[in-house]
Amino acid sequence: xLLFKESEYQERLSRTKARMEEAGIEVLFSCHxxxxxxxxxxxxxxxxxxxxxxxxxxxxxxxxxxRGMDANxxxxxxxxxxxxxxxxxxxxxxxxxxxxxxxxxxxxxxxxGWEDKSIxxxxxxxxxxxRTYLVLEKHLPxxxxxxxxxxxxxxxxxxxxxxxxxxxxxxxxxxxVMQVGVDSVEVGERECDVxxxxxxxxxxxxxxxxxxxPAIVPLMPAGDGIDAPHLTxxxxxxxxxxxxxxxxxxxxxxxxxxxARTVYLGEPPERMIEIxxxxxxxxxxxxxxxxxxxxxxxxxxxxxxxxxxSELVDASRLGYTFGLNYPPDWGExxxxxxxxxxxxxxxxxxxxxxxxxxxDDCGFELSxxxxxxxxxxxxxxxxxxxxxxx
Amino acid sequence: xLLFKESEYQERLSRTKARMEEAGIEVLFSCHxxxxxxxxxxxxxxxxxxxxxxxxxxxxxxxxxxRGMDANxxxxxxxxxxxxxxxxxxxxxxxxxxxxxxxxxxxxxxxxGWEDKSIxxxxxxxxxxxRTYLVLEKHLPxxxxxxxxxxxxxxxxxxxxxxxxxxxxxxxxxxxVMQVGVDSVEVGERECDVxxxxxxxxxxxxxxxxxxxPAIVPLMPAGDGIDAPHLTxxxxxxxxxxxxxxxxxxxxxxxxxxxARTVYLGEPPERMIEIxxxxxxxxxxxxxxxxxxxxxxxxxxxxxxxxxxSELVDASRLGYTFGLNYPPDWGExxxxxxxxxxxxxxxxxxxxxxxxxxxDDCGFELSxxxxxxxxxxxxxxxxxxxxxxx
Numbered sequence: 001x002l003l004f005k006e007s008e009y010q011e012r013l014s015r016t017k018a019r020m021e022e023a024g025i026e027v028l029f030s031c032h033x034x035x036x037x038x039x040x041x042x043x044x045x046x047x048x049x050x051x052x053x054x055x056x057x058x059x060x061x062x063x064x065x066x067r068g069m070d071a072n073x074x075x076x077x078x079x080x081x082x083x084x085x086x087x088x089x090x091x092x093x094x095x096x097x098x099x100x101x102x103x104x105x106x107x108x109x110x111x112x113g114w115e116d117k118s119i120x121x122x123x124x125x126x127x128x129x130x131r132t133y134l135v136l137e138k139h140l141p142x143x144x145x146x147x148x149x150x151x152x153x154x155x156x157x158x159x160x161x162x163x164x165x166x167x168x169x170x171x172x173x174x175x176x177v178m179q180v181g182v183d184s185v186e187v188g189e190r191e192c193d194v195x196x197x198x199x200x201x202x203x204x205x206x207x208x209x210x211x212x213x214p215a216i217v218p219l220m221p222a223g224d225g226i227d228a229p230h231l232t233x234x235x236x237x238x239x240x241x242x243x244x245x246x247x248x249x250x251x252x253x254x255x256x257x258x259x260a261r262t263v264y265l266g267e268p269p270e271r272m273i274e275i276x277x278x279x280x281x282x283x284x285x286x287x288x289x290x291x292x293x294x295x296x297x298x299x300x301x302x303x304x305x306x307x308x309x310s311e312l313v314d315a316s317r318l319g320y321t322f323g324l325n326y327p328p329d330w331g332e333x334x335x336x337x338x339x340x341x342x343x344x345x346x347x348x349x350x351x352x353x354x355x356x357x358x359x360d361d362c363g364f365e366l367s368x369x370x371x372x373x374x375x376x377x378x379x380x381x382x383x384x385x386x387x388x389x390x
Numbered sequence: 391x392l393l394f395k396e397s398e399y400q401e402r403l404s405r406t407k408a409r410m411e412e413a414g415i416e417v418l419f420s421c422h423x424x425x426x427x428x429x430x431x432x433x434x435x436x437x438x439x440x441x442x443x444x445x446x447x448x449x450x451x452x453x454x455x456x457r458g459m460d461a462n463x464x465x466x467x468x469x470x471x472x473x474x475x476x477x478x479x480x481x482x483x484x485x486x487x488x489x490x491x492x493x494x495x496x497x498x499x500x501x502x503g504w505e506d507k508s509i510x511x512x513x514x515x516x517x518x519x520x521r522t523y524l525v526l527e528k529h530l531p532x533x534x535x536x537x538x539x540x541x542x543x544x545x546x547x548x549x550x551x552x553x554x555x556x557x558x559x560x561x562x563x564x565x566x567v568m569q570v571g572v573d574s575v576e577v578g579e580r581e582c583d584v585x586x587x588x589x590x591x592x593x594x595x596x597x598x599x600x601x602x603x604p605a606i607v608p609l610m611p612a613g614d615g616i617d618a619p620h621l622t623x624x625x626x627x628x629x630x631x632x633x634x635x636x637x638x639x640x641x642x643x644x645x646x647x648x649x650a651r652t653v654y655l656g657e658p659p660e661r662m663i664e665i666x667x668x669x670x671x672x673x674x675x676x677x678x679x680x681x682x683x684x685x686x687x688x689x690x691x692x693x694x695x696x697x698x699x700s701e702l703v704d705a706s707r708l709g710y711t712f713g714l715n716y717p718p719d720w721g722e723x724x725x726x727x728x729x730x731x732x733x734x735x736x737x738x739x740x741x742x743x744x745x746x747x748x749x750d751d752c753g754f755e756l757s758x759x760x761x762x763x764x765x766x767x768x769x770x771x772x773x774x775x776x777x778x779x780x
């Protein structure tokens with residue numbers, strides 16, 4: 001069931017180890033599900049219990065550590081030898097007897113003789129709780145802990161050929177998904193029934209490429225909640241003359257291709273048409289501007305400039321890196337297109353550019369998921385860029 | 391859009407404050423999305439950025455704190471006055487300029503004069519990172535921090551009449567969902583297409599009750615991964631003579647009703663039929679035994695006793711509390727049916743009992759989601775309890 005060649009995992013590991021050396025980290029404990037997957041292949045909905053992967057400079061393979069019943073999933077989905085799949089017993093889970101899964105992680109660290117090493121931890125990642133830190137600190141008084149919050153995420157930033165291929169497949173799924181969404185939204189339909197059609201398309205995927213669950217549910221603000229981009233659907237029925245935003249992703253082997261479009265149920269107001277034209281033109285001018293070597297903040301500045309011609313203001317970041325991920329986010333957190341972000345664009349970085357323009361009850365959303373190429377950028381999907389009216 | 395009467399939120403708040411007083415906590419900062427929802431009504435897919443709710447003994451309403459663009463969702467979904475919806479600017483999000491959303495939380499705490507109080511934190515909840523703790527500690531040197539890991543979850547344990555009603559509706563959805571799952575699994579079908587049908591049923595719900603997204607995706611181990619309960623689907627096609635486990639939930643207004651059943655694609659092996667009979671009989675004997683006043687561990691002991699007649703062994707906990715929740719878990723983490731858990735059952739506690747019996751490539755899974763009643767327990771759904779063969 002390996003989704004990449006073992007050599008690709010080896011290559012990821014050596015790039016991770018190089019960053020560890022630079023940062024003075026001898027052992028890395030990574031709890032982020034995307035990092036666990038990236039380093040070992042591990043895939044399973046087990047991230048509601050404590051788990052993680054250990055990487056040590058002086059040790060060949062990563063060590064997967066998780067709950068007993070999930071070790072079987074690790075055997076099926078990772079390239080690791082059985083010795084490096086380590087499982088804790090079930091009484092460590094939400095334990096009534098005072099055991100903590102991270103006790104077991106500390107045991108493995110001690111067993112390997114790493115208890116006095118410099119240990120990297122993802123200090124600000126969900127899935128790395130404060131308690132996790134306290135338990136490690138208690139058991140490993142001679143270790144030095146360093147923040148490795150984005151260490152693996154930085155390695156993930158530049159995608160391999162195979163990863164780009166998976167993201168293109170996610171893009172094919174996204175095209176189908178958005179078409180279903182646009183077709184399905186109708187006055188009188190319940191929001192949940194439209195969401196159900198969208199989900200069906202996401203998970204079924206195409207005939208060639210079966211879908212995986214996106215890290216974010218379909219976001220489809222409408223009506224009263226139109227200016228609340230992260231509201232989910234309700235039982236309410238769509239009404240005449242309301243705008244509906246669809247922010248949806250295709251997902252393939254945990255790789256994403258997010259897309260946003262706006263539908264108006266009726267004859268759109270003149271101002272909305274104006275805004276839509278300004279956004280589409282501005283976004284495409286910005287995409288034309290993108291090339292390796294410029295900074296993330298320069299891209300956002302270009303966007304703000306083109307937008308200012310229409311006197312529109314976008315208060316949120318323009319875009320962010322994305323790729324392999326698990327709930328609650330398909331973003332990578334490492335680079336954003338906005339003032340102050342001096343990240344240099346490089347080939348095979350991947351960004352979701354999603355302007356959010358909303359003035360009271362009038363606005364427009366349309367996004368593009370792109371990869372930086374050798375001399376520009378290209379979109380992961382081909383889908384009409386317009387305000388859909390029906 | 392309030393899903394409960396304001397008086398119910400008030401009542402939850404006063405029970406939360408009572409527990410805070412008992413624990414010597416003057417101010418609570420809760421980041422868990424289910425707790426945020428429980429205390430304020432807040433609902434939105436925004437838990438991929440830092441956010442939370444402050445509750446103080448000397449302050450009437452909770453204070454919602456989140457990202458600017460999500461304040462609109464807070465206005466739509468909570469009962470809070472606008473003063474108590476506080477939003478940080480977008481440059482706090484994955485900030486390139488060194489800002490952290492929790493800086494803003496500390497600012498609000500100081501503004502309210504709570505900087506030298508005893509502050510309760512959910513130390514081992516995902517969504518409460520180690521960095522969150524460090525930032526609070528830095529800004530609030532005169533505060534005392536106490537662990538409030540399960541404080542709100544303990545309040546959530548006993549459901550109100552309206553909550554039970556929502557869970558019953560989730561149960562109605564679960565009946566439909568499992569029927570779709572059992573009907574859809576076929577030799578030659580891709581796993582992802584079956585998952586898509588299941589998702590459609592989950593999200594569409596019934597004609598009366600529109601579906602919400604369950605906190606866990608459809609779990610459907612089969613084939614090589616049959617002993618890995620948290621594997622998700624692939625593009626693979628189902629083959630003859632394989633068992634398929636379906637663990638699926640209905641969800642209504644974020645309240646769940648999880649259900650597991652087993653399907654065999656062909657003529658099931660004799661041993662599997664034996665196991666299925668033992669599990670169904672044992673589970674129902676265990677349910678008959680449940681009543682208020684007995685402990686969680688006594689329920690598990692009863693289960694183990696009935697099972698031992700068939701010489702079967704269940705290595706994992708029998709069940710756990712569940713209800714309102716968000717990804718990655720529909721469980722509440724507060725009580726489990728297993729040795730050492732002395733939680734006393736009370737009316738309107740709700741449990742998912744899910745025995746997992748698997749011997750090499752042969753086994754059976756079937757679960758029940760129940761509420762404890764005044765004198766026993768009742769299931770949230772009515773669905774055939776058998777090994778499905780097709």
